[in-house]
Amino acid sequence: MTGNWIFRTENLTIGYGRHALFRGLSLVVGKGEILGIVGPNGSGKTTLVRTLLGLLAPIEGRAARAPGFRISYAPQRERLDTIAPLTAIDVVLMERSARAGALHRIRADDREAARQVLALLGVEALANRLFRSLSGGEQQRVRLARALAADPDVLVLDEPTAGMDIEGEATTLEFLRELSRKRSATILIVTHALPIVLNLATSIVLVGDRGILHGPVGEVLQEGRLSELYRVPVHVGQLAGHRTLVAGRGERHDV
Amino acid sequence: MFEPLFMRLALAASIATGASLGIIGVYLIIRRMVFFGLVLANVATVGAAIAQALGWAPEGPSLAAAIGAALVLGGTGASTWVSPESVMGWAYAAASSATVLILALAPGGSTDTYHLLFGNVLTVDTFHVGVLSLIAAATLLCQILFGRRFLLVTFDAQAASVAGVNARGWSLLLYLLTGVAVATAVDHIGVLSTFALLTLPSTAALLQTRSMRVTFVIAAGLGVAMSSLALVVSYKLDLPAGPTTVALLSLAVPVAGMRKWMAAIAWR
Numbered sequence: 001m002t003g004n005w006i007f008r009t010e011n012l013t014i015g016y017g018r019h020a021l022f023r024g025l026s027l028v029v030g031k032g033e034i035l036g037i038v039g040p041n042g043s044g045k046t047t048l049v050r051t052l053l054g055l056l057a058p059i060e061g062r063a064a065r066a067p068g069f070r071i072s073y074a075p076q077r078e079r080l081d082t083i084a085p086l087t088a089i090d091v092v093l094m095e096r097s098a099r100a101g102a103l104h105r106i107r108a109d110d111r112e113a114a115r116q117v118l119a120l121l122g123v124e125a126l127a128n129r130l131f132r133s134l135s136g137g138e139q140q141r142v143r144l145a146r147a148l149a150a151d152p153d154v155l156v157l158d159e160p161t162a163g164m165d166i167e168g169e170a171t172t173l174e175f176l177r178e179l180s181r182k183r184s185a186t187i188l189i190v191t192h193a194l195p196i197v198l199n200l201a202t203s204i205v206l207v208g209d210r211g212i213l214h215g216p217v218g219e220v221l222q223e224g225r226l227s228e229l230y231r232v233p234v235h236v237g238q239l240a241g242h243r244t245l246v247a248g249r250g251e252r253h254d255v
Numbered sequence: 256m257f258e259p260l261f262m263r264l265a266l267a268a269s270i271a272t273g274a275s276l277g278i279i280g281v282y283l284i285i286r287r288m289v290f291f292g293l294v295l296a297n298v299a300t301v302g303a304a305i306a307q308a309l310g311w312a313p314e315g316p317s318l319a320a321a322i323g324a325a326l327v328l329g330g331t332g333a334s335t336w337v338s339p340e341s342v343m344g345w346a347y348a349a350a351s352s353a354t355v356l357i358l359a360l361a362p363g364g365s366t367d368t369y370h371l372l373f374g375n376v377l378t379v380d381t382f383h384v385g386v387l388s389l390i391a392a393a394t395l396l397c398q399i400l401f402g403r404r405f406l407l408v409t410f411d412a413q414a415a416s417v418a419g420v421n422a423r424g425w426s427l428l429l430y431l432l433t434g435v436a437v438a439t440a441v442d443h444i445g446v447l448s449t450f451a452l453l454t455l456p457s458t459a460a461l462l463q464t465r466s467m468r469v470t471f472v473i474a475a476g477l478g479v480a481m482s483s484l485a486l487v488v489s490y491k492l493d494l495p496a497g498p499t500t501v502a503l504l505s506l507a508v509p510v511a512g513m514r515k516w517m518a519a520i521a522w523r
Contacts, residue, residue: 055415073417084285084410085465094407098418104406104422130465 004031006066006114006154006186012098013060013064014044020059021047027214029203032184036197036217045190046076046158048205052188053156059139069186070099074143078158080161087115088142089127095149117145121175129172134222136163144172148179155179158190173200197245221245256490261377265496269482271387272440273452275394277478278471279433280457286409290343291328292453295434297350298324299441303355308361313384318438324350325434326427335502371495374445376486383443390436397432398471405429406467429459444482448500452478455504459511477507 015021021044029035029052037045050056051063053073058208065071072095092114093106118124121141126134131142140163147155155176160168177200179185189197197204204220206213208229213220220226221243226234235246257263287511302320303313328346354371379387398405403423407415412422440449456477457470464470485500492499 032274050413053413055413055416071417073414075411075413083461084406085461085467085470086410087465090467091410094410095414095418097403098407098415098420101403104403106403146414156417 001195005029006031006033006069006150007188008066009052009058009061011061012058012063014056015059016047016056020061022212023060025061025205025212025214027205027254029185029186029188032180034180034187034189034197036194036201036204037188037190037207038194038197038204039192041192043207045192045207048207049073049156049158049188049190069153070150071154071156072147072150073156074147074158074160076162086131087128088118088123088131088134088145091131091142092118092146092149094181095146099150114145114149117143117148120148121145122171137165137168141168141172144175152185154186155189156188158188159192160189161191161196169196176200179191181194194245195200198245217243256487261379262486262490264379264381264384265376265486266483267384268376268387268443269486269500270437270479271384271391271451272444273456273478273480273482275352275387275391275436276440276449276452277456277460278394278398278452279429280455280478281438281460281471281474282405282409283453284435284457284461289454290340290347292433292437293446293450294328294343294346294350295321295324295437296441296446296449296453297347297354299438300354300446301350301357302438303371303442304357304361308357314439315352317442320434321438321441322431322434325430325437329430329433330423330425345347370445371441372445372447373495374441374443374448376444376496377447379443383439387439387443390439394432394436397428401425401428402471430486444500446495448482448497451501451504452482455508456481459507462508462515477504481507483508489491 008027011027012025013023025048025219026194037048039045047056051073052063052065054063060169062234089111093110096110096113097104097106115124115127118127121144123141123145124140126138126142131139134142140160144157145205146162147157161172164172173196176187176189180187189201191197194206198221204214204215206220210229210231213225213229217249221236223234223236226236226245230247232247237244257266261336272415280292283289289426302316302318306313306316318469324346328342358371369443404420408422408425412426416422437449437453440452457474459477460473461469461478481503482500485503486496488494489496489499
């Protein structure tokens, strides 16, 4: 382990080929941090995460990942093919299988661990159901269970609440908060909806048309900075002990 | 019926190709790379056509062509400019036209074109049955030992890479295996039977099962059963073995689809 950081970028420009999605990002993701990466579709959130994970090379600058940490990645649900007749527990077991050697056979203790992590997310009853037959929200929970199956130090979740109902979303976010508190896990959450990470993240990367805001939540969520980034008046407030955002001229909309 | 040696050898070749292509085909289907199998089969025929035009044995050139294409085309990822399907389409068109043109320039071209399309499993000799059996055994062994890895990189290569798995390396191994199996099959059973054995048993199997393990067993079993049955039918009715194999395999898919549909109706 190399100190207290997990990911570090210096003057990072990311994109595909020569097409840059954004430029000049320097950030440090510390151990135990919950980082929200927020921006509209196509802004480069997933590309940033893939660059941090070493799946894509940066166009310019540097992206480093500290060695020695166990990282699990749950990509967007569209990326997972559903033709294969895999059950929910098969999907979860894939993560354990990936961490073991190529010749590893699935044993009873692997199955037990997979069942436990499914139970932790309240979806143990789905263990033997075909993954493709599950609802979007159920698939998301199974995907999260898979990421957790190897007991990771770092969780990277791309749109982890997409397709979930309000209850599922609230339960999942509360679960992640507890996970961070109890296990000091570092969590990166990619989302297009700022409210998802508003009361969960400790720091935020906000990608907008006019550039990137990055820093601790309290620094980023300032009305002036948000209004400039989104080009509409943004109001930051508190409701029932939770941060809320209201944006728009006259009419009120969530950001 | 199986008393003459050539029939026993044909049966052994059918069992070997049915098993290996049935297993590999499942991966091509769940990777949505059906066209990849057709392209490999066609590229292998280019190698065989060049060999025939030059009076060489076809095995070496077709194997080299298929392995080269498997490694190059298998590594073709998504691009901003062109989709993998477009690259496959280009390779298919180029390989098909090259085969016909090469054979047109060679003496006895039209007969060779029919042979390359449908092959003639009845002419396979003991040595080649040995080669096909060896490839079937290697495919089965790879499936038993590395099936989980192949499935892992097929289902979610990115998450596998982050977990430390060499996703590209495992995919290349799978493509290499596909290239070898396709090239050797094409030399004896032709392009169409090879493509049919790659895609139809696995499609029928995926329509029937709720488990990956059972899918592989059914796909290999259907490949073996249908190509062996095709030998019997073609012998009894005096039909060419290649087209009979393709016709029987083509029937397996709608039958499997019908069964699934009826099961869905009964469940409701």
